[in-house]
Amino acid sequence: MVQETSSNSPRSFSGNSAGGAAGRMLPHSLEAEEYLLSCCLLDGKDVLSRCLEARIRAESFYDPKHGLIYERLLDLYNRQEPIDISVVAEELKTARQLDQIGGYAFLAQVSSRIPTTAQAGYFIEKVREQALLREIIRSATGAVEECYGFTGGIDEFVDQIEAKIFSVTQNRVSESAKQMREPTRDAMSVINKMMMKKGELTGVSSGFKDLDAFMWGFQKQEMIVLAARPSMGKTSLALNFAEAAALPKKGPPAAVLIFSLEMGAAQLALRMLCSRARVNMKLLRDGLLSKNGDEQNRLVEAADQFSKAPIFIDDSSAISIMQLRAKARRIHSRTPLGFIMVDYLQLLSPTDPKVPREQQVAEASRGLKAIAKELDVPVLVLSQLNRSSEKDNRTPKLSDLRESGSIEQDADVVLMLARPRDADEKFQVAADSAELIVAKQRNGPVGELKLTFLRDITRFENFHQ
Structure with missing residues (x-):
């Protein structure tokens, strides 16, 4: 049976009364650590490769002696040297660490703890689990201390604390820097899919065939900006995108x-x-509308479809980019997201109201791009255009994005919704048809396409005469 704590352990946790853990032992299992090291000495090549996959490090061991032994084992593994108790002992002796671990006798004791590597997976998980619990305790305790030393700027402070806590759980999965082999494999998978399925979407469908032909769907980690003047129907179009994603x-x-x-x-x-x-x-x-007519039946059917659809709506009116990121993280941890929509960028509250407006918008834009990368989802962001295109009676362009050039810089795709040039200009509202301009796309072509707008039901559809 694995022992979870030990009274003669070399480490303990001395927290203050605020932490509620004064004098408690940090979570650990000395026996699991010894069993794992024994498995490594029995079949180092296989067990150590599994340890590396599980992100087991020397610091993952509670007992420093175990950490020293594991460090020598990893060194031998990386040098492709044979892993044997005598070789490990010699390496420790050369590094002047053999006496630190208790000599050859302790090493022999560890190596004879278990006769087979059959349960290696269990001990890897047990050591990883206990190490993670200790990391969480240290991060949470540090957060408590920082709260007592709080000096101002609550939103930024809370975001920093949350980022630290999340880093314990999120960053354990994979390294931020990847060897080219892995991204190349992912890229080849996309290429093969394109070749085998002849242009089938590689991202989330927009619901519009002409737009999907341009973009192959909304791609993961991309920030897509949908910009237009007020009352042009950008919210309606964005909701059509959201509907197509959740109810494809x-x-x-x-x-x-x-x-x-x-x-x-x-x-x-x-x-x-x-x-x-x-x-x-x-x-x-x-x-x-008649109470029991066809319209009511269609509404009931649509309500049933939406009630079962994986759609979450947050209608907080005053929210900063840090609060938005925190909310997205929490929902994503419970239900992995595939698409995020923000309506709209210029309404996000600034973290620091004192800085110039352009910097505020730039901060929000960078934050939204960071969310797309962190959560590995496409993020659709609605934005306003300035009046220049209206005054000059021309097609909108990237420089018309309102209040910040950083939007243009951060966005992977910029879509601009505009009235057709021949539309009636009496009222500044969406016309029966609209031009959707793909003004920027990092990984594809740019151009224009037309959409049909059904004003009575505020819905965009594929263009038809």
């Missing part, structure tokens, strides 16, 4: 998280319901 015509659904800083969740749900059910919202509000 084919393929598995993607969990969608919508941050709506402008509209309430109920108002957003109403728009999505009417759009999918193809019901005129004005007639619904005026009470001109």
